[in-house]
Amino acid sequence: MKRPLYHYFMIGAVVLYLFVPILATLIYSFATQWHKTILPEGLTLGWYRDLFGDVRFLEALGRSLLLSFSATALGLVVMVPTIFSIVLYAPKLEKFIQMLIVMTYAMPGVIIAVGLIRAYSGSRIPMILVTVGAYFVGILPYMYQGTRNSLRNIHAESLMEAAEMLGASRFTAFSKVIIPNILSGIIVSSLLSFSILFGEFVLVNLLAGGHFETIQTYLYQKLNTSGHIASAIVVCYFLLICVLSTIIVRVTRSKKGGGGR
Amino acid sequence: MSYVTIENINKSFNDQQVLHNLNLAFEEGEFVTLLGPSGCGKSTLLRILAGLTTPEAGIIKIDGKDVTNVKPKDRKVGMVFQSYALFPNMTVEENIAFGLKMQKMNKEVIAKKVSRMIELVELKGKEKAYPRELSGGQQQRVALARSLVTEPKVLLLDEPLSALDAQIRKNLQKLLRSLQQELNMTTVLVTHDQEEAMAVSDRIYILNAGHIAQEGKPHDIYTRPANEFVARFIGNYNVLTKKQISLLIKDESQFTHDLYAVRPEAFGSEFIMDGYKISGKVQNIMPLGNITRYEIVSGGVAVTVEHLHKSYEKLQENELKTLYINKEDVIPLT
Numbered sequence: 188m189k190r191p192l193y194h195y196f197m198i199g200a201v202v203l204y205l206f207v208p209i210l211a212t213l214i215y216s217f218a219t220q221w222h223k224t225i226l227p228e229g230l231t232l233g234w235y236r237d238l239f240g241d242v243r244f245l246e247a248l249g250r251s252l253l254l255s256f257s258a259t260a261l262g263l264v265v266m267v268p269t270i271f272s273i274v275l276y277a278p279k280l281e282k283f284i285q286m287l288i289v290m291t292y293a294m295p296g297v298i299i300a301v302g303l304i305r306a307y308s309g310s311r312i313p314m315i316l317v318t319v320g321a322y323f324v325g326i327l328p329y330m331y332q333g334t335r336n337s338l339r340n341i342h343a344e345s346l347m348e349a350a351e352m353l354g355a356s357r358f359t360a361f362s363k364v365i366i367p368n369i370l371s372g373i374i375v376s377s378l379l380s381f382s383i384l385f386g387e388f389v390l391v392n393l394l395a396g397g398h399f400e401t402i403q404t405y406l407y408q409k410l411n412t413s414g415h416i417a418s419a420i421v422v423c424y425f426l427l428i429c430v431l432s433t434i435i436v437r438v439t440r441s442k443k444g445g446g447g448r
Numbered sequence: 449m450s451y452v453t454i455e456n457i458n459k460s461f462n463d464q465q466v467l468h469n470l471n472l473a474f475e476e477g478e479f480v481t482l483l484g485p486s487g488c489g490k491s492t493l494l495r496i497l498a499g500l501t502t503p504e505a506g507i508i509k510i511d512g513k514d515v516t517n518v519k520p521k522d523r524k525v526g527m528v529f530q531s532y533a534l535f536p537n538m539t540v541e542e543n544i545a546f547g548l549k550m551q552k553m554n555k556e557v558i559a560k561k562v563s564r565m566i567e568l569v570e571l572k573g574k575e576k577a578y579p580r581e582l583s584g585g586q587q588q589r590v591a592l593a594r595s596l597v598t599e600p601k602v603l604l605l606d607e608p609l610s611a612l613d614a615q616i617r618k619n620l621q622k623l624l625r626s627l628q629q630e631l632n633m634t635t636v637l638v639t640h641d642q643e644e645a646m647a648v649s650d651r652i653y654i655l656n657a658g659h660i661a662q663e664g665k666p667h668d669i670y671t672r673p674a675n676e677f678v679a680r681f682i683g684n685y686n687v688l689t690k691k692q693i694s695l696l697i698k699d700e701s702q703f704t705h706d707l708y709a710v711r712p713e714a715f716g717s718e719f720i721m722d723g724y725k726i727s728g729k730v731q732n733i734m735p736l737g738n739i740t741r742y743e744i745v746s747g748g749v750a751v752t753v754e755h756l757h758k759s760y761e762k763l764q765e766n767e768l769k770t771l772y773i774n775k776e777d778v779i780p781l782t
Contacts, residue, residue: 342531348500349533349591351520353547353598363546367537 209425216418234415244420247405254315254391254401255384258322259377262330265323267373270334271365275344288328296389303394314394321390326380333376337369371438378438382431386424449512451476451634452497452602457506459492466492467503468658474602474651477632479625481645484655485681490638493655494604497636498527510601521550526595530607532587534579540566540590541575547598565593568627585616592624596631603628605637609644621647642682646670654678671711676781679709686710686751693778695747697724705780712741712754714777717770724778726751727770733763744769 216234218227238244273280299321307317343365350360388403396404402424409417450473459467466489474480482490495501497508499520508516515523526547534543541562548558566572569589579587588608595603605624609617625648628635639645645652646666654661654669654677661681662674673679679687686709688696693708715726728746740757743750753771 341536342533345529345531345533346535348520349527349529349594350535350546351500352498352525352527353594354521354550355546356521359550364535364537368535 212418212421216415216422218415234413234419238416238419238423243400244402244405247400247402250399251385251402254319254322254399255381255387258319258384259326259381261319261323262326262380263373263377266327266330267334267369268361270331271338271343271361274335274338275347284327284331287324288331291325291328297393300390300393303390315399318391318394318399321394322384322387325387325390326384329376329380329383330373333372333379334369337372338365340372341365341368343369374438375435378431378435382428385427450474451478451511452636453507453509454493454497455507455509457493457496457508458504459489459496459501460504466658467496470506470658470660472653472660472663474634474636476634479628479635479637479648479650481637481639481649481652482655483639483642483645483652483681484661485640487657488655489658490640490655491606494527494606494636494638497602498525498604499523500527524598524601525604526598526600526602527604527606528588528591528595528608530611532579532584532591534587534590534594536579539576539578540571540582543579543590544594544597547594551598561597565597568596568630569593569623583616584612585620588612588620589623592627596627596633601634603633603635605635607638607640610639610641617644624648654681656681672779673709674782676707676709679779679781684712684752684754686712687781688749688751692749696726696728696749696751697778698747702775705782707781709779709781710751710773710777712752713739715744715751715753715771715773716755718772720772720774723772723774725770725772727768730763730767730769731765733765744771 214227215221217230219229219231221227273284303317303321307314346364347360350364351357355363386403388407391399391401392404406417406420409420452474454470454472457467457470458465470493482493484490492501496503499518507514510523535546538546544562544565545558548561566575569592571586571589574582574586579590582590609620612620621644637648649666651664652666652669653663656677662669662678669678670682673682673685676687679685688708688710690703690706693703726744726746728744731743731745731750733740733742735757738757739754740763741752741754742763744753
């Protein structure tokens with residue numbers, strides 16, 4: 188079927204609208220000078236060299252990865268078995284989880300940060316651990332939805348019963364039957380949680396601030412000194428998110444297509 | 449003593465009692481069916497037998513051992529679910545081997561048992577297939593094999609065939625029965641399909657609202673329904689009040705019970721000595737393939753009549769017809 192011309196025009200306009208800023212940032216990160224001309228005066232890899240030559244950047248990147256990874260891993264290890272137990276064996280508790288989820292959305296980041304500072308600043312708990320704790324609560328919605336939907340899709344309850352009837356303990360049934368079948372669902376939830384935490388700025392900046400420079404706080408500072416380096420950071424960040432999104436799409440697709448077919 | 453006994457089982461959900469003091473007993477190697485309409489408690493009873501649901505009161509014994517408080521995994525009971533519940537991440541082979549692996553059997557023994565079972569359920573060539581690549585009937589055969597291979601003491605079947613279409617259901621009924629006989633497996637089937645129950649069982653328990661309505665061999669239950677519920681549930685019995693039957697068969701003195709049941713195929717056109725005679729108008733003729741069903745109306749009372757289709761015998765609406773019936777085929781109900 189031939190589509191009318193204005194379809195292409197509309198799609199083109201939307202794509203242009205979305206990609207021009209990204210493209211501009213990309214070009215700016217490669218530009219030597221770009222002030223008075225339409226196109227940059229020259230191209231260089233110098234900004235990237237400077238960026239990756241900066242130990243502070245690498246450290247910030249490492250911290251960001253570590254922080255997001257540990258919060259996600261903690262979420263995975265604690266939440267998946269918890270959500271499984273609640274959905275299957277204590278469905279009455281599900282409404283409490285749903286309440287918690289609403290609360291994570293209802294609270295603005297600044298208020299959470301101020302509350303956490305007031306509650307924990309006097310204690311001996313390092314603020315960075317408080318941040319991990321806050322992140323752990325923050326990713327609850329994604330972990331809950333992902334896990335619960337996967338459990339529903341595979342009819343986890345009857346699979347558990349079937350496994351138990353065949354002589355498996357609940358733990359064995361969970362690890363041998365349930366986990367492999369919800370794996371793709373929880374991978375997607377984890378990647379999603381990870382990329383959201385990776386881009387988080389408010390909480391970590393207010394709670395840990397200068398003691399714990401992450402990629403976001405580093406970027407914020409660089410914005411004031413060099414637009415080119417800031418652009419280079421954004422491009423790197425964007426690439427990483429692209430990679431994560433691609434993995435998410437791949438995993439979701441292979442799940443729908445039926446994996447090992 | 450019986451191989452499996454269920455004594456005084458009671459169960460309620462949300463203050464609603466679904467099983468009322470039930471007592472059942474199955475012999476070793478027997479194929480027993482729990483038959484009843486949906487909501488009669490038959491599946492709950494099966495789940496109690498499996499250990500997946502706990503009864504409020506009562507004792508369950510299997511092979512002389514009280515298993516009332518034994519976990520499902522330790523009961524040595526196999527179960528096949530209506531939804532198949534195959535493990536989607538495992539192949540046919542791996543699904544069937546799962547129970548044996550749980551028993552920590554050695555690999556060669558497992559492989560041997562699994563391949564024999566695959567042959568028994570006629571799934572050769574599908575060993576490496578995943579459940580989603582199989583049809584419903586094939587999936588249910590895998591589920592059956594998965595339970596049978598562990599050699600359970602009792603095999604429980606929870607409406608295993610009701611999600612399948614008629615042709616496949618008939619074939620699987622045959623397979624089920626022949627496997628059960630071959631392995632001499634004590635089997636309990638739950639179904640709402642009375643034809644299926646008749647076709648495969650040694651004995652049938654008919655359940656109604658948490659009570660046992662009748663218990664017996666398929667033939668006895670079909671020919672001698674004990675009460676109105678069974679008569680209406682089994683086949684297309686005509687259930688008639690004392691008044692109706694007296695109007696139909698002009699012989700009041702005979703009928704002392706309140707209700708009577710008459711099978712539609714018990715009527716015949718040949719004269720029966722010492723039988724009852726009914727004359728009336730033919731109405732609502734329905735050709736149903738191998739049988740023809742119609743109503744005969746006499747004295748304002750309509751009864752359903754069925755006989756085998758005969759091409760040379762043409763029935764006409766409103767035609768006057770005389771039919772005969774044996775006295776013992778007019779069954780008093782309690």
